[in-house]
Amino acid sequence: MTSSIDNTLINATVTRREDQTDEIAVFELSSADGSALPVFEAGAHIDVVVAPDLVRQYSLSNAPGETTYRLGILNDPNSRGGSRQIHAELEAGAAIQISAPRNHFPLDLNAEHSLLIGGGIGITPMIAMAYALKQADKSFELHYCTRSEHKAAFLDELKREFGEQLVLHFDDAGEDQRIDPKTLAAARPGTHLYVCGPSGFMDWVIEQGKAAGLPDNQIHFEYFNAEVDISGEAFEVYAEASDITVQVGPSESIATALKAAGVKVQMSCEEGVCGTCICDVIEGTPDHRDHFLTDEEKDDNDQIALCCSRAKSSRLVVDI
Numbered sequence: 342m343t344s345s346i347d348n349t350l351i352n353a354t355v356t357r358r359e360d361q362t363d364e365i366a367v368f369e370l371s372s373a374d375g376s377a378l379p380v381f382e383a384g385a386h387i388d389v390v391v392a393p394d395l396v397r398q399y400s401l402s403n404a405p406g407e408t409t410y411r412l413g414i415l416n417d418p419n420s421r422g423g424s425r426q427i428h429a430e431l432e433a434g435a436a437i438q439i440s441a442p443r444n445h446f447p448l449d450l451n452a453e454h455s456l457l458i459g460g461g462i463g464i465t466p467m468i469a470m471a472y473a474l475k476q477a478d479k480s481f482e483l484h485y486c487t488r489s490e491h492k493a494a495f496l497d498e499l500k501r502e503f504g505e506q507l508v509l510h511f512d513d514a515g516e517d518q519r520i521d522p523k524t525l526a527a528a529r530p531g532t533h534l535y536v537c538g539p540s541g542f543m544d545w546v547i548e549q550g551k552a553a554g555l556p557d558n559q560i561h562f563e564y565f566n567a568e569v570d571i572s573g574e575a576f577e578v579y580a581e582a583s584d585i586t587v588q589v590g591p592s593e594s595i596a597t598a599l600k601a602a603g604v605k606v607q608m609s610c611e612e613g614v615c616g617t618c619i620c621d622v623i624e625g626t627p628d629h630r631d632h633f634l635t636d637e638e639k640d641d642n643d644q645i646a647l648c649c650s651r652a653k654s655s656r657l658v659v660d661i
């Protein structure tokens with residue numbers, strides 16, 4: 342796979358904006374020409390073209406099967422511009438370009454039990470999953486972890502739709518409100534664990550799931566941002582399809598070096614979480630730094646995230 346991005350953009354309209362908390366706005370999108378938007382599966386996200394050179398990914402949070410899309414977007418003070426600009430500029434009636442849905446975070450509807458854990462704005466893909474599990478009449482729990490009740494979006498809807506399957510955890514409500522993923526996962530060995538949220542929170546939940554004995558194929562996650570260290574020894578990259586060789590310096594990324602040499606590299610998050618820059622490796626051994634590929638995919642060493650990963654070998658040949 343040279344790139345996972347679908348270049349076909351859809352013209353959409355913001356049909357509704359609702360500021361549900363002081364940090365989270367919910368946007369509903371419809372096709373600009375009134376046709377149905379492409380169907381999506383739980384866990385899917387879309388690219389949103391915020392500005393010509395600024396594309397961001399957001400999870401779809403409505404029920405699969407609906408022909409409109411709903412996004413919940415946090416006005417993140419640490420954002421590199423995307424969510425801030427959306428909060429400042431995107432009002433009801435605005436035109437916007439989006440991609441068709443893509444799903445790197447699929448739900449296994451055959452699981453005996455599903456434990457959905459959303460931290461903060463990471464609740465958004467979990468809501469779509471909860472709707473899919475409810476529609477399929479499957480066993481699940483939806484855990485929503487936030488700092489406090491007034492920081493939580495979607496609350497009335499979640500209480501109404503999921504009743505006792507919804508469990509709320511508010512940090513400011515004390516220790517006994519805190520989630521214990523290890524105990525929850527250990528209680529039912531056939532459980533599939535899904536988590537999305539801030540990277541430190543996710544790392545902790547994933548560790549807890551592993552400590553509870555869940556195998557890797559029952560632990561599913563989607564990072565939406567991450568701290569990534571791109572530094573290391575210099576190495577050489579040959580971009581085979583472009584027939585260009587570059588040297589990647591100790592503190593630059595492969596993508597930066599390739600772009601400087603005129604190779605077009607599609608990127609979005611630039612921190613190893615979205616998968617837009619994933620490229621096939623033809624020769625050499627990657628030094629994986631991303632949070633997108635699974636451990637198994639990393640072990641295969643036949644794909645690399647060009648925005649952040651490096652090489653363990655002195656030379657890499659990549660298919661771009």
Ligand code: FES
Pocket residue numbers: 607608609610611612613614615616617618619631633646647648649
């Ligand atoms: S641009 Fe998102 S993983 Fe590289």
